Amino acid sequence: MKVLVVGPGAREHALVRSLAGDPGVTGLYAAPGNPGIAGLIGASNCFPVDALDPSAVAALATELAADLVVVGPEAPLVAGVSDAVRAAGIPCFGPSAVAAQLEGSKAFAKDVMAAAGVPTGASYACTTMTEVQAALDEFGAPYVVKDDGLAAGKGVVVTDELDEALDHASVCLDREGGRVVIEEFLDGPEVSLFCITDGETVIPLAPAQDFKRALDGDQGPNTGGMGAYSPLPWAPGDLVEDIVENVARPTIAEMARRGAPFVGVLYCGLALTSRGVKVIEFNARFGDPETQVVLARLKTPLGMVLRAAAVRHLEHVPPLEWSDQSAVTVVLAAEGYPGTPVKGDAITGVSDADAWPDAWVLHAGTALDGDTLVAAGGRVLSVVATGGDLTEARTAVYGAMEQISLRGGQFRTDIAEGAAAVELTGHLGHPTLN
Ligand code: AMP
Numbered sequence: 429m430k431v432l433v434v435g436p437g438a439r440e441h442a443l444v445r446s447l448a449g450d451p452g453v454t455g456l457y458a459a460p461g462n463p464g465i466a467g468l469i470g471a472s473n474c475f476p477v478d479a480l481d482p483s484a485v486a487a488l489a490t491e492l493a494a495d496l497v498v499v500g501p502e503a504p505l506v507a508g509v510s511d512a513v514r515a516a517g518i519p520c521f522g523p524s525a526v527a528a529q530l531e532g533s534k535a536f537a538k539d540v541m542a543a544a545g546v547p548t549g550a551s552y553a554c555t556t557m558t559e560v561q562a563a564l565d566e567f568g569a570p571y572v573v574k575d576d577g578l579a580a581g582k583g584v585v586v587t588d589e590l591d592e593a594l595d596h597a598s599v600c601l602d603r604e605g606g607r608v609v610i611e612e613f614l615d616g617p618e619v620s621l622f623c624i625t626d627g628e629t630v631i632p633l634a635p636a637q638d639f640k641r642a643l644d645g646d647q648g649p650n651t652g653g654m655g656a657y658s659p660l661p662w663a664p665g666d667l668v669e670d671i672v673e674n675v676a677r678p679t680i681a682e683m684a685r686r687g688a689p690f691v692g693v694l695y696c697g698l699a700l701t702s703r704g705v706k707v708i709e710f711n712a713r714f715g716d717p718e719t720q721v722v723l724a725r726l727k728t729p730l731g732m733v734l735r736a737a738a739v740r741h742l743e744h745v746p747p748l749e750w751s752d753q754s755a756v757t758v759v760l761a762a763e764g765y766p767g768t769p770v771k772g773d774a775i776t777g778v779s780d781a782d783a784w785p786d787a788w789v790l791h792a793g794t795a796l797d798g799d800t801l802v803a804a805g806g807r808v809l810s811v812v813a814t815g816g817d818l819t820e821a822r823t824a825v826y827g828a829m830e831q832i833s834l835r836g837g838q839f840r841t842d843i844a845e846g847a848a849a850v851e852l853t854g855h856l857g858h859p860t861l862n
């Protein structure tokens with residue numbers, strides 16, 4: 429099977445790495461890929477196609493005679509890349525533009541959840557500051573203000589300060605077609621669960637936890653994600669089943685009922701509140717950086733699973749097999765992220781980190797300047813490691829990270845720290861589990 433992976437980041441690097449380990453995958457291509465992906469599959473198998481141009485991606489897939497296209501990021505999905513690939517007769521893992529609205533519009537997602545009876549925070553979609561003010565007054569602090577459209581994980585402000593909430597809402601409303609969602613604050617630890625689906629059958633992957641804030645101790649602004657780990661030693665034993673039954677299946681059924689079957693991965697971002705599991709957000713794609721740790725633990729060949737979803741026969745896939753190892757990933761971000769990242773500085777030590785026992789490096793915002801690897805984006809690299817437990821995986825991931833140098837580079841030092849402590853002490857119910 430020949431597979432084309434669309435997207436430039438560490439999530440796509442993780443997908444390519446797993447697909448490269450699948451004996452059923454005989455050809456592996458990327459559009460556009462990145463220097464890390466090129467190192468794995470060869471620069472000549474990376475194509476500088478505009479991932480947001482549906483017909484360009486479909487033409488490339490046709491030229492390569494791909495048997496499967498896997499779309500990584502949300503923007504190509506919302507732009508209709510999957511529709512164009514399917515129209516060219518090639519199976520595609522990734523929802524149609526219509527189905528991707530589950531991520532592309534928070535108001536649409538809320539509407540689907542209401543129709544499907546899926547538990548989520550109460551919310552109002554507002555188009556004027558008067559509506560915003562009324563909604564903020566009703567819910568009280570902490571205030572949750574979300575840009576309705578795609579914002580790369582940075583469109584959400586959670587704050588105790590009314591002024592900050594109002595300022596963010598006003599910025600969102602000033603955009604063309606601006607709409608903002610004001611939501612009830614959901615307390616409790618967050619979980620990401622990826623559910624592979626062909627529009628009908630749902631297969632959950634292992635749950636993971638992401639660290640959204642830029643700084644240790646969950647301080648600083650929201651980012652696209654600074655680290656993740658899996659499994660979750662503190663989670664209730666029936667967590668995955670609960671989410672599949674009460675969140676994923678009803679949502680997938682509602683999308684099918686609307687004539688917009690969702691084929692791909694439904695990323696359920698959840699809060700485990702005192703009143704049960706509630707959806708914080710849906711995404712229409714694998715999460716970054718959670719994919720890095722989830723795929724590190726998946727033993728079943730990935731290509732077979734993704735193709736079965738794309739050709740809409742997921743019911744034939746046998747139960748997934750998982751490693752009992754723990755996995756932790758830590759993101760190295762450029763100076764300035766999540767604001768304006770500093771680009772162009774040299775990154776050294778990557779091959780030492782890659783050679784570190786039980787660890788490897790996935791590229792995100794990197795580029796080659798001649799022979800020198802340089803930072804070229806906000807999130808620069810993901811270092812991933814596995815171990816017999818979270819403590820071992822943390823030791824390995826930070827040992828590898830210390831090999832890498834990037835001027836002004838920043839990473840969190842507390843990824844999976846709370847969960848590793850829970851694992852060691854057996855005490856459940858840590859308040860934030862970071
Ligand atoms: P989203 O883009 O909707 O995932 O939001 C990004 C992050 O903001 C989430 O991962 C949470 O940490 C936080 N967040 C979003 N919605 C809420 C909410 N209703 N209550 C508490 N925190 C939230």
Ligand code: GLY
Nearest residue numbers: 638653715716717
């Ligand atoms: N890790 C958060 C996201 O992928 O949206």
